[in-house]
Amino acid sequence: MSSPQQSVSFQSEVAPRRKRRGISIELVPWIFLAPGVIVFAIYVVIPVFQSFWLSLFDWDGLKPTKTFVGLGNYNELFQDEQFWTSLKNNIYWLVVFLLGPVIGLAIAILLNQKVRGMRIVKSLFFFPFVLSGVVVGLVFSWFYEPSHGLLNTILGMFGLPSVSPLSDENLVTPSIIAAGLWPQIAYCMILYLTGLTAVDPEQIEAARIDGARGLKLLWHVIIPQLRPATFIAVVVTIVGALRSFDLVQVMTDGGPFGRSSILAYFMFQQSITNFRMGYGAAIAVVLFLIMSVFIAFFLRHMIRNERG
């Protein structure tokens, strides 16, 4: 962390006076920054490094002493079947979650009309996003409930066999992902609805005169112009997929037999339930490294934009 004393080359477009009431102008931005930077460092930046360090120890979280085990936790992790199941599920989440931007765009196009009452329709499509993961988890647990849930009632009406999505090893992860997609699609939809308002109408008219319509128009004219919305939609979807925890915890506790576990949940379970803080930290490090790829990608994009 840079300290307030660090020298600054001040070259604002507006040249303020050098000194005022004894406070050097170089210090001013640091005074504004200090509180935010300090709390953010304490609660976010430093803990990341602490977790890396902690992942080299065996520790139950209670004893005052930690046992150094080097890369032992990682060694064990890579032999742990539950780790591979969780990692596979994470990848599954990541891939299927990318349906979020696609379906979100489809709904946005469906709703991008100036019709009376459309505002409320848009809000109704959007508002699952403001529900907490716990509520979404409970809503879908009831929907999926094997003996009386609405899903099976509907399947029954069509003469289809009933399913128990949350206790079937093969159905459990897709069923939770479907619940997770519900608010995620809503988020992507709103990003695209905003993006669509900014699409240049003259270009659309020009393309229409050239005979482009429907999917062709969408693909060649609209989607390229929606790039900023797509970028954000994909970023928040990836982050959302890797961050998901609430639904797994609420709907299945990782079950049946750990089949719906993901790294975030596996980490929580090892640290809190099994008192293996060092092992948990090692899992968190792996999850963090996966996320870092996307964070780096996002930062690179952002810095490029900044430099215009």
Added chain:
Amino acid sequence: MFPAPIQDASAPKRYAYYAAIIIALVCWLMPLLAVILTSLRSLEDFNVGNYWGMPKEWKFSNYADVFRQTPMLRYMLNTVIITLPAVFGAIALATLAGYALAKYRFRGNLLIFCMFVAGNFVPFQILMVPVRNMAVRMGLYDTYWALIFFHLAFQTGFCALFMRNFISTLPNALMESARVEGANEFQIFWNIILPLMRPALAALAVLIFTFIWNDYFWALVLVQSDAVKPVTTGLSALRGEWVASWQLISAGSLIAALPPVAMFFILQRQFISGLTLGAVK
């Protein structure tokens, strides 16, 4: 406009469109409609197997039962006690930081900005053990402060990103003329910049209110007793106690969801402008 305005389409196409919207909306909200219906059903209905038919009577008293039979009110209150100071603190710190990042050039500016942005994306699990230990060591574990401090600090990252981008759009000429008139840097911030930021402050407040209100993970990690538990972990605990009383679980879920949902419907414009920041441009 894309797609072509539906008003220009033929009448059958228009009606097909309206029908499609309604069907899509019903499918979209189906799981939620199921919960609403269940929350109003009586126990007798369940006993005779009437799960999805017309309820014999509409039991609004299920909602009262949630408050009567469980600490739901306490949980809601706890969430409010945790959420409000965290929202206020995060926005205050982020406004200061965002101003520095937007309007001053100094070495480290971009680096600090990147730190806020990157930090905002890290998985919570990488912070979990150290943050929990810190709370335990400071004697904050299982208190409101454990959650208030964490949310305040974490949301500062997101808010700083938002604030910096918003303040960047304010013209430099404003600050320049204030400097010519002899205002110092802090007066400029307080008297010139801050009043112009009201719309951004409102948008951000609504948005992070929802984020913090809905937090589940940190509530699970940092507190455990009913006296401080927020509504998310509270609800999840109640579910364990009620097991098959779906009418109560449904009513409880809807109660827990109501404040952010109400906030969203009332302050929709602010909410969406906060969320879609950067979706255009």
